[in-house]
Amino acid sequence: xxxxxxxxxxxxxxxxxxxxxxxxxxxSVAPGASLVVIGGSGTxxxxxxxxxxxxxxxxxxxxxxxxxxTTSLDATGRERINARFGMxxxxxALFDSLTVWENxxxxxxxxxxxxxxxxKARALENLASVGxxxxxxELSPAELSGGMKKRVGLARAIATRPEIIFFDEPxxxxxxxxxxxxxxxxxxxxxxxxxxxxxxxxxxxSARKIATHVAMLHGGRIIWTGPIGDIDRSGSPYVDQFxxxxxxxxxxxxxxx
Amino acid sequence: MNPLATIGRxxxxxxxxxxxxxxxxxxxxxxxxxxxxxPSLIARQMMDIGFFSLPVVGLTALFTGMVLALxxxxxxARFQAEGAVATVVVLSMTRELGPVIAGLMVAGRIGASMAAxxxxxxxxxxxxxxxxxSTNPYKYLVVPRVLAAVAMLPILVLVxxxxxxxxxxxxxxxxxxxxxxxxxxxTVDFLEWMDVxxxxxxxxxxxxxxxxxxxxHGYSSGGGAQGVGRATTNSVVSxxxxxxxxxxMLTELFFATR
Ligand SMILES: Nc1ncnc2c1ncn2[C@@H]1O[C@H](COP(=O)(O)OP(=O)(O)OP(=O)(O)O)[C@@H](O)[C@H]1O
Ligand SMILES: [Mg+2]
Numbered sequence: 001x002x003x004x005x006x007x008x009x010x011x012x013x014x015x016x017x018x019x020x021x022x023x024x025x026x027x028s029v030a031p032g033a034s035l036v037v038i039g040g041s042g043t044x045x046x047x048x049x050x051x052x053x054x055x056x057x058x059x060x061x062x063x064x065x066x067x068x069x070t071t072s073l074d075a076t077g078r079e080r081i082n083a084r085f086g087m088x089x090x091x092x093a094l095f096d097s098l099t100v101w102e103n104x105x106x107x108x109x110x111x112x113x114x115x116x117x118x119x120k121a122r123a124l125e126n127l128a129s130v131g132x133x134x135x136x137x138e139l140s141p142a143e144l145s146g147g148m149k150k151r152v153g154l155a156r157a158i159a160t161r162p163e164i165i166f167f168d169e170p171x172x173x174x175x176x177x178x179x180x181x182x183x184x185x186x187x188x189x190x191x192x193x194x195x196x197x198x199x200x201x202x203x204x205x206s207a208r209k210i211a212t213h214v215a216m217l218h219g220g221r222i223i224w225t226g227p228i229g230d231i232d233r234s235g236s237p238y239v240d241q242f243x244x245x246x247x248x249x250x251x252x253x254x255x256x257x
Numbered sequence: 258m259n260p261l262a263t264i265g266r267x268x269x270x271x272x273x274x275x276x277x278x279x280x281x282x283x284x285x286x287x288x289x290x291x292x293x294x295x296p297s298l299i300a301r302q303m304m305d306i307g308f309f310s311l312p313v314v315g316l317t318a319l320f321t322g323m324v325l326a327l328x329x330x331x332x333x334a335r336f337q338a339e340g341a342v343a344t345v346v347v348l349s350m351t352r353e354l355g356p357v358i359a360g361l362m363v364a365g366r367i368g369a370s371m372a373a374x375x376x377x378x379x380x381x382x383x384x385x386x387x388x389x390x391s392t393n394p395y396k397y398l399v400v401p402r403v404l405a406a407v408a409m410l411p412i413l414v415l416v417x418x419x420x421x422x423x424x425x426x427x428x429x430x431x432x433x434x435x436x437x438x439x440x441x442x443x444t445v446d447f448l449e450w451m452d453v454x455x456x457x458x459x460x461x462x463x464x465x466x467x468x469x470x471x472x473x474h475g476y477s478s479g480g481g482a483q484g485v486g487r488a489t490t491n492s493v494v495s496x497x498x499x500x501x502x503x504x505x506m507l508t509e510l511f512f513a514t515r
Contacts, residue, residue: 050385053389054388082388082389082391083391085389086389087386087389089382089386091381091382093381093382093383093385093386094383095378095383095387096377096381096383106392107390107391111390111391111392156386160390
């Protein structure tokens, strides 16, 4: 990788009480790359994204965005950095006191001060790109299905055309066809907007489609990272077990037989 | 288990909680004076806190005024001082019961709903989402509620004062057979501006406490539906206690100045 990485993490640690979730994460993401983070359920993938966004304060380590250290930023500096991010939350996290289109237009109106009418038009365009007709814009989030909420969350994350976008399980809960539409949309974000993305997914099909690079999180560390093309010859039994979805292997799930 | 260590831990936990609340309050105040401001959100909260609380506050104030007249009459009749009923009703209402009754009612109605709403936003990551959309949750969620409560509580209390005095008047005139005009004269004769103003100042302070504690408990809630339930209860209990404690302190303050 040449030049300054868009995102660079080194020695990042976070524990909740005695539980060490992130235990020294080192990784960097080049501008325009699309990193997919894979790993078992509960290994700390969502915590990793939230820590980069400053929603969770790390115990140790450094986070650099375009070379700028963000762990020591004050509130205004944080806001300035966050304006460059977009995030799709795993649970969508739509504002239930607003309508769907107001959710999508939120960053445009509050963050960028765009006028309501213009923001609405933009919001409806974004909704259309995730396959939602404009009638849906007038509904409240409580009236949507799980997959529709996910797509509205996605539309909201990309509405402000951010430089860096995080997708936490963008295709979970969607049918295979809609999953493919969303995969294409994420690829388009990287291509057309020149965005740098970090996505979390359990769906290897989707990972192969959207990733330029893959990182596997296990035991609080990145145990393997490389270009997507190398994933089938990673040489890591952990990665092999994960991508083939086998219960037997070095990763032991805590279940009672 | 060492009992002394347990007491120590509880005490330290209590102090830490107070510190967190103080920090939250300081943060809120500092965000009140820095842009961006959200006038439309403040207006919506004012409507909710002021207008929609009128029925509850009015009803409780009415019956409080009525029972005040009845009780003070029972007492004063024993030493032929019935003439003091009107004065007692109006002074108790404006100085004390108006602000406290309205405060407790609003704590139950508004403090609880603030804690539940903000708590739900916390546990469903909506507050995190606000941050990622470059919106400061203090400014967007907390400040409008606190400002609206500080502005609306005095108005509610003024209404409660009037309705409470009216309640006392109705009981005195129609049940205890007082003379209408002399009751009204006795009501205003001994009333001073300071009586009303001290009550309104109390109301504004209670408004701040209710909204701030409601937001604080919601904001720091965790642990799903159960956590939100706990935040709601805590907001009402802590606001009610604070209202009574601060009421005494403010009364002492006003008492000392005159
Ligand atoms: N706020 C929190 N307080 C305490 N523990 C937490 C908190 N957030 C996450 N954890 C713990 O951190 C661990 C990692 O959680 P995380 O949500 O990052 O998992 P994940 O890798 O995203 O899993 P999934 O694929 O199921 O979404 C979990 O064991 C969880 O219990
Ligand atoms: Mg997750």
